Amino acid sequence: MFCYQCEQTQHIDALAGCHSQKGTCGKDSVTSDLQDILIHAVKGLAQVSHRARALGVTDAAVDDFIHYALFTTLTNVNFNPVRIEQLVRQAVTLRDALAGKAAAGAPLATPPGPASYQPPATQALMLAEAAGFGVRAGMETVGEDVIGLRVLVLYGMKGVAAYYHHATVLGFRHPDIDAEIARILSDLAGDPTDIPGLLALALDAGTLNLKVMELLDAANTGTYGTPEPTVVRMTPRAGKAILVSGHDLGDLARILDLTAGAGILVYTHGELLPANAYPALKAHPHLAGNFGSAWQDQHADFAAFPGPVVLTSNCLIEPQRSYKGRIFTAGPVGWPGVRHIENGDFSPVVQAAQALPGFTQDAPEKTTTIGFARDSVMGVAGAVIDAVKSGAIRRFFLIGGCDGAAPGRNYYTEVAEAAPADTVMLTLGCGKFRINGTDHGDIGGIPRLLDLGQCNDAYSAIKIASALADAFQCGVNDLPLSMMVSWFEQKATAVLLSLLALGIKGIHLGPTLPAFLTPTLLAVLQEKFDLRANGDAAADVARALGQAA
Amino acid sequence: MSEANVTAGFGITIKTRDGQSVAFACGPDERMLDAAGRQDLYPPAQCGQGSCGACLAYVETGEVEREPCSPSALPETERDKGGILLCRCRPLSDVDLRVPYDAASIRFEPEPERTAVIESIETLSPPMRRLVLRLGPGADGGAGVDFEPGQFLELTVPGTGLMRAYSIASTPNWDGRVELLIRLQPGGRFSEWLANTAAPGMELIARGPQGGFMLHDRGLDPRWFVAGGSGLAPVLSMLRRMAEWGDPQPARLFYGTWQREEQVCDAELTELQSQMPALEITRTVAGVDPTWTGAAGSVVDTLAGSLQTLRRHGDPLPDIYVCGSPGMVEAVRAAATAAGLPEDRVFHEQCGAASP
Numbered sequence: 001m002f003c004y005q006c007e008q009t010q011h012i013d014a015l016a017g018c019h020s021q022k023g024t025c026g027k028d029s030v031t032s033d034l035q036d037i038l039i040h041a042v043k044g045l046a047q048v049s050h051r052a053r054a055l056g057v058t059d060a061a062v063d064d065f066i067h068y069a070l071f072t073t074l075t076n077v078n079f080n081p082v083r084i085e086q087l088v089r090q091a092v093t094l095r096d097a098l099a100g101k102a103a104a105g106a107p108l109a110t111p112p113g114p115a116s117y118q119p120p121a122t123q124a125l126m127l128a129e130a131a132g133f134g135v136r137a138g139m140e141t142v143g144e145d146v147i148g149l150r151v152l153v154l155y156g157m158k159g160v161a162a163y164y165h166h167a168t169v170l171g172f173r174h175p176d177i178d179a180e181i182a183r184i185l186s187d188l189a190g191d192p193t194d195i196p197g198l199l200a201l202a203l204d205a206g207t208l209n210l211k212v213m214e215l216l217d218a219a220n221t222g223t224y225g226t227p228e229p230t231v232v233r234m235t236p237r238a239g240k241a242i243l244v245s246g247h248d249l250g251d252l253a254r255i256l257d258l259t260a261g262a263g264i265l266v267y268t269h270g271e272l273l274p275a276n277a278y279p280a281l282k283a284h285p286h287l288a289g290n291f292g293s294a295w296q297d298q299h300a301d302f303a304a305f306p307g308p309v310v311l312t313s314n315c316l317i318e319p320q321r322s323y324k325g326r327i328f329t330a331g332p333v334g335w336p337g338v339r340h341i342e343n344g345d346f347s348p349v350v351q352a353a354q355a356l357p358g359f360t361q362d363a364p365e366k367t368t369t370i371g372f373a374r375d376s377v378m379g380v381a382g383a384v385i386d387a388v389k390s391g392a393i394r395r396f397f398l399i400g401g402c403d404g405a406a407p408g409r410n411y412y413t414e415v416a417e418a419a420p421a422d423t424v425m426l427t428l429g430c431g432k433f434r435i436n437g438t439d440h441g442d443i444g445g446i447p448r449l450l451d452l453g454q455c456n457d458a459y460s461a462i463k464i465a466s467a468l469a470d471a472f473q474c475g476v477n478d479l480p481l482s483m484m485v486s487w488f489e490q491k492a493t494a495v496l497l498s499l500l501a502l503g504i505k506g507i508h509l510g511p512t513l514p515a516f517l518t519p520t521l522l523a524v525l526q527e528k529f530d531l532r533a534n535g536d537a538a539a540d541v542a543r544a545l546g547q548a549a
Numbered sequence: 550m551s552e553a554n555v556t557a558g559f560g561i562t563i564k565t566r567d568g569q570s571v572a573f574a575c576g577p578d579e580r581m582l583d584a585a586g587r588q589d590l591y592p593p594a595q596c597g598q599g600s601c602g603a604c605l606a607y608v609e610t611g612e613v614e615r616e617p618c619s620p621s622a623l624p625e626t627e628r629d630k631g632g633i634l635l636c637r638c639r640p641l642s643d644v645d646l647r648v649p650y651d652a653a654s655i656r657f658e659p660e661p662e663r664t665a666v667i668e669s670i671e672t673l674s675p676p677m678r679r680l681v682l683r684l685g686p687g688a689d690g691g692a693g694v695d696f697e698p699g700q701f702l703e704l705t706v707p708g709t710g711l712m713r714a715y716s717i718a719s720t721p722n723w724d725g726r727v728e729l730l731i732r733l734q735p736g737g738r739f740s741e742w743l744a745n746t747a748a749p750g751m752e753l754i755a756r757g758p759q760g761g762f763m764l765h766d767r768g769l770d771p772r773w774f775v776a777g778g779s780g781l782a783p784v785l786s787m788l789r790r791m792a793e794w795g796d797p798q799p800a801r802l803f804y805g806t807w808q809r810e811e812q813v814c815d816a817e818l819t820e821l822q823s824q825m826p827a828l829e830i831t832r833t834v835a836g837v838d839p840t841w842t843g844a845a846g847s848v849v850d851t852l853a854g855s856l857q858t859l860r861r862h863g864d865p866l867p868d869i870y871v872c873g874s875p876g877m878v879e880a881v882r883a884a885a886t887a888a889g890l891p892e893d894r895v896f897h898e899q900c901g902a903a904s905p
Binding site for chain 2: 021124321340354356360
């Protein structure tokens, strides 16, 4: 196996990346190799889809499959080799069916490369070919910069796929997005070597991601209403209980509907905390609040939770024996030996909740306030703008992205601590859990900590920045705004590409830089976009405030 | 998994199939299984007296002293590969061991015990009983019973301090129901009690689940199951799990007994076939019986023939899950090897006569 798609990839020898029998995330070498083959097969499907579309032939099942299959290969999503092998074979079946359908209208020349892949009959034979499909294949010929750029595009597209999947399961899709996903993946299937062209393709992926995030925002708010400032209970109440983790609002809504009146309390975990701010979700009286913290604490959180746990998307880490029997996966998620809910029927989860003891007593109440999506923030835009003009608000710090176990992520806590009282912090993603346990006060009634939502809500942050820029009649880069992006997996890569595609400069990216960004690529990004690595938190805050060079 | 502190004696390191390692200290006069338990580390084990083979491990480096044990629990072929039984082995130096199961199979606390009330006892054949238990609340207060299909429970022999291990035939559930298929052993303490005294409503103590025999989600290659006699129990649990979860692997069951009347669970196997239409079931009876219309002879011979057919046709070879007598398990492994199947794709559990 070789994988370096996430921030926690191994740096234990000269070759940065997980390349032993098991990755840091827990993905074993078989699953990792099968995921490489799946990416290859999906590229081949995209090649055919792209060409068929030019002939006027499309297939929604193919489009759905592409983003679903890519999503399964995100960090901490699907670890089940059975499922990945199934998807490989399904990709080839769909590809051949689409090619046949397109050929009925006009000849469809089979493009070279992945579109001609045929999986062998057995897994052993498939794995024997895997090295040729890994992300580093061809390195000796094309060099590490080309490989680095290809994977930057690929990983960005994985993030795009994840966001798009969340939108499509709520019934929101757009043919232009389907077409652009197929086009970019088809371009990648051609193993491009032109560095400026690859950089442009990466920014294309970023631009595409903006459209996808806009669609996802419309899907979430169109289905469940606009998030509103909400005080959320962070400690449990007595009663039978279900914990829902991940990002999928639709799965949470189905579980809430299924448990209405059943005497079961439903809690969010990790990145689902922002769900408590959506009017149509919080209208359920048995949505009891949030339990636990960010994904990397799930071993302790899930072990301590006396009911079933549902993983609706990333991040899943190896389940411990103490709770493996009472966790369920849904959608793209999977782990060998863990019960998977394929069809949205969560009744086995309800049955488990009724059999398990639940919480026997109320815990002392603790709360946090969430729900400052763009409408809430822009609703007080006048006050915010006045506060900036008067000097009451000196600067905004957007502390956005993923949390993780690495000690270096304390940087974001330290940024919050170093940020003076006349600054406002905007959070999104599970990185908020490093900050939201503290009362940061307010500035003239404007809370100093404004949580914008999930990492999926990065669109809100972009809209707020754009609106502020309009109000101040300046560009986003001229706003008193510092972006401290905490990346972990590939959705963060997609968001980074979106920010770069918007021309935003001076982003702090950490806690460490992606292993696939070579020194040459990093120099290019620094030159074009002033991309910055994390330094000392206090010094970075001081620099942002103009107090130090 | 973090390594335990090695504080005294020789250092014993266990490397699991998934590449993780755990370590513990073992005195020169101490059996490895006892030493591990003393340090809250519980590898899969069962009888604790060298009879069952559940604590099999392989010495990679180091010197050990083996105590006498049942040849069926540690056959010569395994011994030649460095095989030891942790319950019958003392270290003579630091030792590195390899074990054929994942780290998740090692517990770090004693096996949990729960009360178990007999719901029903059914005679399936002269020597076979179906014992259905309802477990009391678990340590977490929940009613469910959680285990990996293929694992076993130990049950107390009432009125004694003895426990006997039986594979579970049912699947994990949330109401605490456990189904066991028990072959009565002449003179066996639990067998005698079950045949003569046990009745619905009586209470036992159940310890577990335990054991490293379980399904492996490796890929789409076929899964073949081989069951001899009461070895049907864990296999039935595995097949039921596959049916419940809609597992995609093509499955085939080879079920062999000595006599026709020992063939049990007709209704359960028919139900499985209705849930898994592609499930192929081959039933064999070894003894001569002119009224038997199924396959005759050894279930292992039938399996071996089918494996060779696959090989001739170049079809994918299956993962094999086998539970039966030690001799049958060895024969299945030999047949698999002869067909070119790697050793690590044969998962096995031995069953048969326990100590009286």
